[in-house]
Amino acid sequence: MLGGNVLQEFRTRFGDGAKVLAGEVFCADGTVVDASTELAPGTVVYLYRDLPDEVPVPFEVPILFRDNDIVVADKPHFLATMPRGGHIAQTALVRLRRELDLPELSPAHRLDRLTAGVLLFTTRREVRGAYQTLFADGRVRKTYLARATGTPTVELPAVLRSRIIKERSRLQAFEELGESNAETYVEPLGMGVYRLTPRTGRTHQLRVHMCSIGVPIEHDPLYPQVLEVAADDFSRPLQLLAHTLEFDDPITGAPRRFVSARSLQKG
Incomplete structure (x- = not known):
């Protein structure tokens, strides 16, 4: 980015700011760019490309828990955590943002695309850092x-x-x-x-x-x-399978424990 208002830069450089207005442009940390977002020169932003050949992953993303701060999903196998490479719309982040109408939803950590199980998201940018720091500091028991x-x-x-x-x-x-x-x-x-x-x-x-x-x-x-x-x-x-996730909530101090409802195949 050249810097300044992202919407205006998209309109100037590409003649169209529709993807910004649709919530399909985001920062490296998963923050959704909107019409008021101002960024420093050199900042990298990402957008959801139109990928007609992206293979749909035919599995649901059940919700284990949800409150004002977090969403805990039971991610299926084959679904990436967030956009990367050829996986854009078929990711847990994009699906849940759309299904739950939570444009600021962001993963607090990641699971490999092929790994299933407990995956924690934050719902608001104000609390994102507190939960991400738990994982960065090794204060989450997995x-x-x-x-x-x-x-x-x-x-x-x-x-x-x-x-x-x-x-x-x-x-x-x-x-x-x-x-x-x-x-x-x-x-x-x-x-x-x-x-x-x-x-x-x-x-x-x-x-x-x-x-x-x-x-x-x-x-x-x-x-x-x-x-x-x-x-x-x-x-x-x-x-x-990411089976359990345990930590002391950084906002409330309450102990949290989430368990996947999934199981491994036999034989």
Whole structure:
């Protein structure tokens, strides 16, 4: 952006400010741009492109909880948290903004597109920072359930620590030598099901750690090897579920605990 009023800049540069007025332009943090938004020079904004070839994700986004500050959704597999790459309208953020008529809705954290489960959004920009800071400071307790195949190469339960790197040019994250930046507590629950408690939040951390001990998560198209999956193939959801989310509410101080109603597939 050149700076100043965004609506006016869109009209000057593109001859049309309709997307701004429709609430389809937003800042990097998910804030919706409106007719009064003023931004500094060099600020990047994003808009919802018209994507006629975007494949609809045929699953609903149930709401587990809603009040004036937050919305807690039970995200399905295959639905991205927020717009990125070729996923724009078919994201939890865009769907819920439209379905709930909450233009300032913003995710407090993210789940991978292929991971299902508990996902927290804030409803107003005034409270966004307080909830996002909870996640940034590691003050949220998260547990996941995973179904995996194979025999673990380490004795479980165990804390897995490693250095995980994710580069934009590579689909897979990878482990390398050096100071660890990723930590996961892994507990076997029997019948190929594991409870995973991440103590850090690296990209693909749980998938990389499970694969590293010889028990890759079922239906994972990236680990241990990259598999081609058609965009409209929803038949093999990754068996990874964000099961619980717990924290002390930064606004009220009350303890919060949300549990996914979803379950892993058997076999």
